[in-house]
Amino acid sequence: MTLNLCVLTPNRIVWDSEVKEIILSTNSGQIGVLPNHASIATAVDIGILRIRLNNQWLTMALMGSFARIGNNEITILVNDAEKGSDIDPQEAQQALEIAEANLRKAEGKRQTIEENLALRRARTRVEAINAIL
Amino acid sequence: MAMAALRREGRRFASLISPRPITAVRSSPLYPTLEDEGPLGLRHISTQVVRNRMKSVKNIQKITKAMKMVAASKLRAIQTKTENSRGLWQPFTALLGDLPSADVKKNVVVTISSDKGLCGGINSTSVKISKGLHKLNSGPEKETKYVILGEKAKAQLVRDSKKDIELIITELQKNPLNYTQVSVLADEILKNVEYDALRIVFNKFQSVVSFVPTVSTVLSPEIVEREAESGGKLGDLDSYEVEGGETKGEILQNLAEFQFSCTMFNAVLENACSEQGARMSAMDSSSRNAGDMLDRLTLTYNRTRQASITTELIEIISGASALEG
Numbered sequence: 140m141t142l143n144l145c146v147l148t149p150n151r152i153v154w155d156s157e158v159k160e161i162i163l164s165t166n167s168g169q170i171g172v173l174p175n176h177a178s179i180a181t182a183v184d185i186g187i188l189r190i191r192l193n194n195q196w197l198t199m200a201l202m203g204s205f206a207r208i209g210n211n212e213i214t215i216l217v218n219d220a221e222k223g224s225d226i227d228p229q230e231a232q233q234a235l236e237i238a239e240a241n242l243r244k245a246e247g248k249r250q251t252i253e254e255n256l257a258l259r260r261a262r263t264r265v266e267a268i269n270a271i272l
Numbered sequence: 273m274a275m276a277a278l279r280r281e282g283r284r285f286a287s288l289i290s291p292r293p294i295t296a297v298r299s300s301p302l303y304p305t306l307e308d309e310g311p312l313g314l315r316h317i318s319t320q321v322v323r324n325r326m327k328s329v330k331n332i333q334k335i336t337k338a339m340k341m342v343a344a345s346k347l348r349a350i351q352t353k354t355e356n357s358r359g360l361w362q363p364f365t366a367l368l369g370d371l372p373s374a375d376v377k378k379n380v381v382v383t384i385s386s387d388k389g390l391c392g393g394i395n396s397t398s399v400k401i402s403k404g405l406h407k408l409n410s411g412p413e414k415e416t417k418y419v420i421l422g423e424k425a426k427a428q429l430v431r432d433s434k435k436d437i438e439l440i441i442t443e444l445q446k447n448p449l450n451y452t453q454v455s456v457l458a459d460e461i462l463k464n465v466e467y468d469a470l471r472i473v474f475n476k477f478q479s480v481v482s483f484v485p486t487v488s489t490v491l492s493p494e495i496v497e498r499e500a501e502s503g504g505k506l507g508d509l510d511s512y513e514v515e516g517g518e519t520k521g522e523i524l525q526n527l528a529e530f531q532f533s534c535t536m537f538n539a540v541l542e543n544a545c546s547e548q549g550a551r552m553s554a555m556d557s558s559s560r561n562a563g564d565m566l567d568r569l570t571l572t573y574n575r576t577r578q579a580s581i582t583t584e585l586i587e588i589i590s591g592a593s594a595l596e597g
Contacts, residue, residue: 147363149451149537151356182523204530207363214363216530218451 178209198223200267223267235261333562340555347548376468385422392550395424458533474539475546483546
């Protein structure tokens with residue numbers, strides 16, 4: 140029994156095939172999904188999605204939105220997603236440093252929130268690379 | 273003897289080019305400017321005038337051919353994006369349903385149209401459907417407002433529905449379309465407009481020659497709750513346990529907003545594709561028309577040329593015969 144996973148972004152379909160198990164991070168913590176999970180609709184936070192295919196884990200950085208799980212079909216709709224293998228480590232590290240610097244410089248509530256989000260995104264990407272290793 | 277023969281010849285030629293009755297001038301509305309009446313009411317069609325006209329028609333044909341090729345290349349670029357974005361709104365429809373028949377108090381019709389013209393009839397059909405929706409949904413308790421994207425719909429709707437327009441957004445295609453831009457737009461609309469149901473009117477791109485006007489409905493979270501409780505298509509929604517975040521209502525609101533921006537993105541892309549496709553076929557038919565016109569003008573030109581040569585010959589011959597006789 141396998142799960143059918145479909146990860147979609149507005150610009151393209153990132154992943155569309157069968158997997159054994161996934162670990163998803165939501166607003167209220169991480170959830171693991173095995174075949175025959177109960178039907179849920181949940182909000183996805185900015186974080187890592189781990190996919191297991193035949194005892195091998197893959198990571199993907201997700202930038203938040205929604206997931207719908209039902210009948211062994213998982214549909215994840217995100218604003219943006221990147222496979223861990225597609226991220227350049229140097230560039231992600233640099234982006235993280237820039238985001239941290241921006242956060243320290245940020246003034247005003249709105250900028251702080253934006254920089255916070257940017258930081259979390261950059262951190263997710265760095266973690267996605269690290270998690271494979 | 274030779275003289276008589278020449279005179280007979282002259283008369284034969286003269287009968288060939290006898291001036292056509294003046295009534296014929298009004299019966300050829302196609303070329304009103306080509307003929308000017310001489311002092312005796314004779315019509316002289318100048319070859320120069322026909323040649324000028326041929327040149328301008330040929331230039332127009334070149335321009336329309338070029339426009340068709342430009343539209344074809346733009347179409348190819350947007351088409352891949354559109355097909356990729358189609359997959360995105362289908363899960364929403366599967367979960368939340370697309371209920372055009374939902375009966376709500378505050379409707380907002382989002383009309384998507386193009387900024388530039390010369391694209392066939394797609395903008396008029398969009399506007400027609402928007403007006404139809406407005407009529408359908410206006411009544412004692414219900415009201416409909418417009419949000420307009422694009423110059424062409426603005427021009428048509430400002431004329432008679434000015435008071436019902438909430439937002440007008442133009443020059444969408446200055447930068448290549450991407451999701452971030454559209455989501456900002458969707459955010460603006462959601463902030464400024466109160467709605468129970470949003471109906472997006474656009475032209476769906478089915479093939480290069482067929483564009484189907486479609487309406488996508490996005491319901492606000494309260495209405496979704498109401499419909500879900502009453503069963504029917506949205507009844508399945510309740511079977512999903514909703515996690516993440518504080519309350520179900522909050523999740524549903526986020527979901528509705530995301531659904532709106534995804535559907536908008538898809539709609540804007542599809543409309544852009546339809547616009548390019550319609551422009552391609554409009555320019556193609558005008559190139560063909562220009563070609564036909566050019567053929568007809570060439571025939572007229574040849575006739576004019578031959579007529580003027582004949583006139584010259586007659587003058588020479590009658591001059592010669594006048595000298596001798």
